Amino acid sequence: MSSKKHHSIFYQGSIPAQKIADDIQKxxxxxxxxxxSIFLGQVREDVIDGEKVVAIEYTAYESMVEEKMxxxxxxxxxxxxxxxxxxxxxxxxxxxxxxCLFVFTSSAHRRDAIDACNEMVETIKxxxxxxxxxxxxxxxxxxxxxx
Amino acid sequence: MGIxxxxxxxxTDITLVAALSWEYCADTDTLMKGVLNRFPALANKKxxxxxxxxVIHENAxxxxxxxxxxxxxxxxx
Numbered sequence: 001m002s003s004k005k006h007h008s009i010f011y012q013g014s015i016p017a018q019k020i021a022d023d024i025q026k027x028x029x030x031x032x033x034x035x036x037s038i039f040l041g042q043v044r045e046d047v048i049d050g051e052k053v054v055a056i057e058y059t060a061y062e063s064m065v066e067e068k069m070x071x072x073x074x075x076x077x078x079x080x081x082x083x084x085x086x087x088x089x090x091x092x093x094x095x096x097x098x099x100c101l102f103v104f105t106s107s108a109h110r111r112d113a114i115d116a117c118n119e120m121v122e123t124i125k126x127x128x129x130x131x132x133x134x135x136x137x138x139x140x141x142x143x144x145x146x147x
Numbered sequence: 148m149g150i151x152x153x154x155x156x157x158x159t160d161i162t163l164v165a166a167l168s169w170e171y172c173a174d175t176d177t178l179m180k181g182v183l184n185r186f187p188a189l190a191n192k193k194x195x196x197x198x199x200x201x202v203i204h205e206n207a208x209x210x211x212x213x214x215x216x217x218x219x220x221x222x223x224x
Contacts, residue, residue, distance in 0.1 A: 130223025131156030144222040
């Protein structure tokens with residue numbers, strides 16, 4: 001279906017809750033869909049050496065992300081019976097408590113949407129050249145490490 | 148034209164720039180020798196290379212205009 005169509009996954013700053021609501025609403029006309037699965041990543045208030053994290057600043061090798069995402073997307077549409085898949089990742093500064101990742105998969109039946117969503121979150125963390133720098137209350141910074 | 152060298156994430160704490168134009172060299176091993184010579188602190192860093200946006204794990208020949216990126220482990224999401 002929309003496996004060939006892709007656009008930048010990047011969103012400058014935090015992803016507003018209203019955008020997520022609007023994106024859900026847009027799918028009401030796609031009546032072959034019976035299930036949506038959504039993952040939202042939120043910036044956590046970690047404590048590093050006694051200092052609270054206040055924000056994460058994201059940077060990326062943007063053109064490489066686009067190239068990799070096109071391949072990953074193709075693979076997902078082959079593996080799962082998806083009606084559509086939308087992915088947004090923040091760039092720039094996202095404050096604690098705000099949304100930095102939005103993965104939204106849709107399918108006729110729940111299993112494809114749920115499994116694709118879960119696998120996509122893992123793939124994003126593992127495969128995409130994106131880096132997060134945690135900014136602490138006292139202005140010190142620590143490069144984030146994914147588990 | 149030479150080689151475009153890109154730095155990302157914590158690597159930029161050492162290089163203080165995101166990109167450099169580098170004099171042409173024959174392969175990535177030769178390039179990295181020069182880069183490490185200029186930024187000795189990189190020797191203690193964990194990173195991998197991408198040649199024209201493809202991750203490489205061993206020495207690769209270079210041609211004029213190629214782009215080599217130094218990427219520390221990813222931490223998106």
